[in-house]
Amino acid sequence: MKALTFKRGIHPPHGKHYTENKPIEVLMPKGDLIYPMAQHIGAPCEPLVKKGDRVLLGQKIGEAKGFVSAPIHSTVSGTVKNVTPMLHPNGTKVMSVIVENDGLYEEDPSINQSKDYKKMSREEIINKIREAGVVGMGGAGFPTFIKLSPPIIENIDTILINGAECEPYLTSDYRVMVEESGKVAEGLRIILHLFPKAKGYIAIEDNKPEAIAKMREATKNDKNIQILVLKTKYPQGSEKQLIYACTKREVPSGKLPADVGCIVQNIDTVVAIHRAIVRGRPLMRRIVTVSGGAIKEPKNFKVRIGTTYRELVEAAGGFIEKPAKIISGGPMMGIALFSLDVPIIKTSSAILCLTEKEAVLPPEKACIRCGKCVDICPMNLLPLSLNVHALHHEWDDFEKEHGMDCMECGSCSYICPAKRHLLQSIRRGKKTILANKRK
Amino acid sequence: MEQTMYTVSSSPHIRADHTIDSIMKDVIIALLPAVIMSLYIFKWEALWVMIFSILSCVGSEALWQKLTKNPITIDDYSAVVTGLLLAFNLPASVPLWIPIIGGAFAIVIVKQIFGGLGQNFMNPALAARAILLASWPSHMTNWTLDGVTTATPLGILKAGMGEVSAATLAAPPAFSQLLIGNIGGCLGETSAIALLIGAAYLLYKRIIHWRIPASFIGTVFILTWIFGRNGMFQANPFYEIFTGGLLLGAFFMATDYTTSPVTPLGQWIMGIGCGLITTLIRLFGGYPEGVSYSILLMNLAVPLLDRYTHPKVFGEVKSNE
Ligand code: SF4
Numbered sequence: 172m173k174a175l176t177f178k179r180g181i182h183p184p185h186g187k188h189y190t191e192n193k194p195i196e197v198l199m200p201k202g203d204l205i206y207p208m209a210q211h212i213g214a215p216c217e218p219l220v221k222k223g224d225r226v227l228l229g230q231k232i233g234e235a236k237g238f239v240s241a242p243i244h245s246t247v248s249g250t251v252k253n254v255t256p257m258l259h260p261n262g263t264k265v266m267s268v269i270v271e272n273d274g275l276y277e278e279d280p281s282i283n284q285s286k287d288y289k290k291m292s293r294e295e296i297i298n299k300i301r302e303a304g305v306v307g308m309g310g311a312g313f314p315t316f317i318k319l320s321p322p323i324i325e326n327i328d329t330i331l332i333n334g335a336e337c338e339p340y341l342t343s344d345y346r347v348m349v350e351e352s353g354k355v356a357e358g359l360r361i362i363l364h365l366f367p368k369a370k371g372y373i374a375i376e377d378n379k380p381e382a383i384a385k386m387r388e389a390t391k392n393d394k395n396i397q398i399l400v401l402k403t404k405y406p407q408g409s410e411k412q413l414i415y416a417c418t419k420r421e422v423p424s425g426k427l428p429a430d431v432g433c434i435v436q437n438i439d440t441v442v443a444i445h446r447a448i449v450r451g452r453p454l455m456r457r458i459v460t461v462s463g464g465a466i467k468e469p470k471n472f473k474v475r476i477g478t479t480y481r482e483l484v485e486a487a488g489g490f491i492e493k494p495a496k497i498i499s500g501g502p503m504m505g506i507a508l509f510s511l512d513v514p515i516i517k518t519s520s521a522i523l524c525l526t527e528k529e530a531v532l533p534p535e536k537a538c539i540r541c542g543k544c545v546d547i548c549p550m551n552l553l554p555l556s557l558n559v560h561a562l563h564h565e566w567d568d569f570e571k572e573h574g575m576d577c578m579e580c581g582s583c584s585y586i587c588p589a590k591r592h593l594l595q596s597i598r599r600g601k602k603t604i605l606a607n608k609r610k
Numbered sequence: 611m612e613q614t615m616y617t618v619s620s621s622p623h624i625r626a627d628h629t630i631d632s633i634m635k636d637v638i639i640a641l642l643p644a645v646i647m648s649l650y651i652f653k654w655e656a657l658w659v660m661i662f663s664i665l666s667c668v669g670s671e672a673l674w675q676k677l678t679k680n681p682i683t684i685d686d687y688s689a690v691v692t693g694l695l696l697a698f699n700l701p702a703s704v705p706l707w708i709p710i711i712g713g714a715f716a717i718v719i720v721k722q723i724f725g726g727l728g729q730n731f732m733n734p735a736l737a738a739r740a741i742l743l744a745s746w747p748s749h750m751t752n753w754t755l756d757g758v759t760t761a762t763p764l765g766i767l768k769a770g771m772g773e774v775s776a777a778t779l780a781a782p783p784a785f786s787q788l789l790i791g792n793i794g795g796c797l798g799e800t801s802a803i804a805l806l807i808g809a810a811y812l813l814y815k816r817i818i819h820w821r822i823p824a825s826f827i828g829t830v831f832i833l834t835w836i837f838g839r840n841g842m843f844q845a846n847p848f849y850e851i852f853t854g855g856l857l858l859g860a861f862f863m864a865t866d867y868t869t870s871p872v873t874p875l876g877q878w879i880m881g882i883g884c885g886l887i888t889t890l891i892r893l894f895g896g897y898p899e900g901v902s903y904s905i906l907l908m909n910l911a912v913p914l915l916d917r918y919t920h921p922k923v924f925g926e927v928k929s930n931e
Pocket residue numbers: 547548549550551552553554576577578579580581582583584593594597
């Protein structure tokens with residue numbers, strides 16, 4: 172069968188050779204753990220503990236505020252050292268709970284309670300996922316229970332598990348599919364239990380044959396689960412592009428996947444759902460790829476949320492070369508950090524330490540109108556034109572040309588031979604327009 | 611580990627390898643087979659025309675940027691490409707002040723005055739050629755081959771269409787000669803094979819997209835096949851597409867980034883428009899060849915094409931207004 176794909180897109184060097192064959196290593200935290208109260212899209216949590224309190228592993232320390240929010244749990248037992256604003260991986264300061272680990276890992280009595288999901292009602296399952304603080308772990312961090320509660324359940328006919336992992340360097344989802352295929356399959360079965368009318372699909376890029384084989388094996392007796400093979404192309408794993416590739420449905424601008432009958436979940440999120448329901452564990456750990464040319468021994472870690480980036484880099488042998496850039500997430504959409512003293516949060520998929528050579532930022536030149544950015548934009552926008560409008564503050568034209576539909580994949584900046592910072596200006600344009608609207 | 615601050619910048623954090631100068635270098639590489647063929651066919655004359663044309667383009671770019679106190683950008687090789695393309699559009703026998711004037715005109719008047727690379731609205735080499743042709747027509751149409759005055763294949767075909775003119779009533783060269791290039795014509799338009807090798811390289815390296823060349827050549831092919839010189843369905847359309855500057859124009863000039871549309875639909879229209887105008891001029895116009903005028907005319911339409919051919923945005927809902 173021909174590999175499925177979306178239209179346009181780019182083929183950046185994938186850089187996955189560093190870590191794709193490195194089995195997941197469990198990393199226990201050494202120092203203090205930091206829990207920012209904002210680890211998801213939506214309202215930040217309210218701290219439930221204060222300085223000096225003793226907390227247990229799995230204890231809720233941040234209460235969800237508002238509907239779009241997700242609680243936060245301690246991932247160790249120990250003492251609250253402080254509750255204060257700390258540097259967040261997104262570069263801002265965010266109210267955080269700092270816990271000194273006592274090394275006992277004494278568990279909170281509220282966790283480990285589970286029963287057979289087949290005997291649970293929809294409300295029970297959704298509530299459990301909500302209380303476990305599960306959010307989309309692919310980057311955005313949208314609370315999972317909301318995604319699993321579309322207005323009309325019967326309209327959902329497709330559950331897509333996103334195993335594309337199209338960002339260069341990232342191998343965490345790949346390792347999970349290879350090593351924990353059973354959990355991924357079971358997690359998907361739980362979701363399908365919530366949507367009796369839907370079929371489940373696990374979509375994987377064709378450069379990951381081992382993951383495809385392992386997932387096929389794990390789901391071979393499931394009549395309503397199918398493995399889909401995708402073409403290796405960026406951004407194949409972007410939600411709307413993935414839906415198009417697998418179902419040929421276009422999510423209308425401003426609408427959600429559920430509007431075309433689809434729900435998309437990330438691989439690690441599915442495992443988190445599995446742990447929440449089958450084992451009664453809140454979301455406390457995630458898989459993180461530590462990679463890049465500046466890292467001595469690039470690896471995939473299973474790490475407790477709250478562990479600092481610095482500890483992970485040290486566990487990967489530290490630097491062999493002074494890194495020019497530290498990135499939280501993938502090289503296409505990740506955020507550049509100015510410090511390693513930030514914690515792993517629910518959405519931290521990778522720490523990349525790129526060398527000078529990998530992270531070249533060439534000087535910007537004048538646009539030569541080569542049209543390459545137009546040819547590759549997955550949203551079919553005209554990045555060169557949006558760039559001009561944003562630089563000239565022509566906001567009406569920017570909106571008329573659908574600038575707000577840009578999904579910030581970065582493909583245009585990547586491909587531009589004049590090295591124009593296209594996405595940077597478009598992103599600024601979008602922010603300005605949103606800010607103007609709020610006024 | 612010491613406490614260091616790292617570079618912080620907006621994503622994406624990796625960029626493709628290609629740059630403006632790597633692309634320009636690839637265009638030069640793609641032109642090399644045709645350079646070699648023109649040296650083989652026209653010998654020293656061709657070499658001097660190319661050298662003077664390139665020197666004039668690069669020199670006037672540097673001089674202009676120095677005088678206007680702008681950063682000097684001759685290291686992006688774009689002036690070299692313009693120089694080479696201009697030379698390709700000149701007969702080998704031109705006096706050497708022609709490429710010098712042409713190069714300066716192309717760079718200063720057509721390119722730099724409008725803001726430099728990426729800003730000009732006409733193809734510099736073609737605009738220069740048009741001016742040279744209008745100002746010094748005799749120099750610009752003096753075709754020689756091995757020192758003997760000759761006519762271009764299209765000239766012969768054209769002459770054959772109208773009243774018989776004694777001087778040019780030779781038979782047009784054989785098809786095989788067109789491929790190799792042993793015919794009268796400008797430096798770069800004689801050898802079809804050399805141009806096709808270069809074109810294949812550009813397509814393979816994805817420097818150009820096939821939309822414009824395919825629609826340009828395809829349109830000329832179909833139209834001359836249908837409305838041939840000697841009546842409907844009488845012409846050999848293969849002969850027509852391998853003669854004159856069509857291959858050079860379609861692959862190397864109409865695809866010029868700055869002066870062609872950036873949208874896919876715009877590129878189709880550009881190619882079809884070029885093909886249409888070329889055929890009209892070749893069959894009915896006053897000149898034997900129409901490639902360069904067709905491209906220049908379509909160049910003028912590019913801003914409009916870009917404006918009215920925006921692609922449908924992914925997920926765009928049809929509005930009911
Ligand atoms: S304009 Fe936006 S959606 Fe299009 S390539 Fe650039 S970043 Fe991606």
